[in-house]
Amino acid sequence: MTKSAVILFNLGGPDSLDAVKPFLFNLFNDKAIIGAPQPIRWLLAKYISGKRAPIARDIYGQLGGKSPLLEQTEDQAKALQDLLGKDFKVIVAMRYWHPFAAQALAEAKQWGAQRVILLPLYPQFSTTTSGSSLKQWHQLAGASFEESLTVCCYPVQPGLIRAMAENLRREWDKAIAFGTPRLLFSAHGLPQSIIDKGDPYQLQVEQTAKAVVDELGIAQLDWAICYQSRVGPAKWIGPSTEAELERASRDNVPVVVTPVAFVSEHSETLVELDIEYRHVAEKLGIPAYFRAPAVSSHPEFIKGLAELVADPTALRGKACGKICCQAEGI
Structure with missing residues (x-):
């Protein structure tokens, strides 16, 4: 069977209080977040991240000094991996902090993936979330795999x-x-x-x-x-x-x-x-x-993700709009 890497995209979050400012800089330096051209966007990102860092550090201080998002995404990846089996490898790719998409790409290649299934953990498509992650992936990956499939959105899965x-x-x-x-x-x-x-x-x-x-x-x-x-x-x-x-x-x-x-x-x-x-x-x-809590690793949600992996284009043209279907090479 074809070896398939499933790339789980998420926002990412600082893994320490020292990482808060660079995390914010990466966020605001994204063209999908601030559309100004360079070097203006770089200067704005430096200014905004510096200004917001003390507030954000206080927020993450209330969470034990870091974001819990990576650990939760890894739990979701493990649960999905258990359902999909050995012919799939579920890999986490964060947009604004480690592990970045480049690391996920290297891991997929090293494993010998023949195809990739791109699965954003954003049920609703936006150019600022899924669109940004998918664009970056395509820029990095190019034609690295025999086949690349994308789940652009799944708001009513x-x-x-x-x-x-x-x-x-x-x-x-x-x-x-x-x-x-x-x-x-x-x-x-x-x-x-x-x-x-x-x-x-x-x-x-x-x-x-x-x-x-x-x-x-x-x-x-x-x-x-x-x-x-x-x-x-x-x-x-x-x-x-x-x-x-x-x-x-x-x-x-x-x-x-x-x-x-x-x-x-x-x-x-x-x-x-x-x-x-x-x-x-x-x-x-x-x-x-x-x-009410987020769905996190709720069994029904993980089963739903597995169904999306089995048929990545099932919802195309039904729940998604023109932009998300055509965005960034999808």
Whole structure:
């Protein structure tokens, strides 16, 4: 059988407090994040990373001095490897910190992979996430393999949806004791200008949320989509997660918050959702605040990833948009 390397793409995160500033520099020096030409982008990345580093160091200090994202991604890779078997090798490639894509490429070659299956751990496609990782991979890999297949997105993949619904249902069942809960699907925000250029991310977040609501099957479920992690003065897509918490306060309803675009726990969930927004909810007098976990290595999610590997183009033209199908050589 053909030896297939499965490349799991994720954002990456600093592995020490000393790595916070260079991690941020790598992030902001990405053309998909800041579109200015060089050397302007390099100068902006140096300035922004220097300015934001103290805040970010404090955040990662609350997480034990590093991001937990790599360990969680490695757990997902191991679980997927166990399902796929010896003819596959699952390799992690992070975008902004170790292990970088170049290391994953070298590992795939050394193993003797004949084909690669590129699998971003971003269910919803964006030019700023999957698009950036895939572009970098194609630049590095070129024609290194006999075949290269890409899973561009999977916002309504059944395993993903079942895993999210199971996690949510447990928290919703707790919240019902405090009144009829409102379910908040919180996703990382994007500048409106990126969406205006045709990026399908917001549409696919909406597809995921609707599919989870349908899977839950709760009559007259009260739910909304919101966006977190805004930075800078530009207009971002909304409503914001904080605005939805304020609305829940006015309506005097408990909330269940779930990350809809993150499949692993990291600073945006463990600090922003668990600590910062919980504090906001308490100050606003919301009756109760519950947070459903990310799908992480939930068996249904891992099974869903295995199904995507078995048929990487199954969702093409169905859940994904024109940009993600055509992006970066997909």
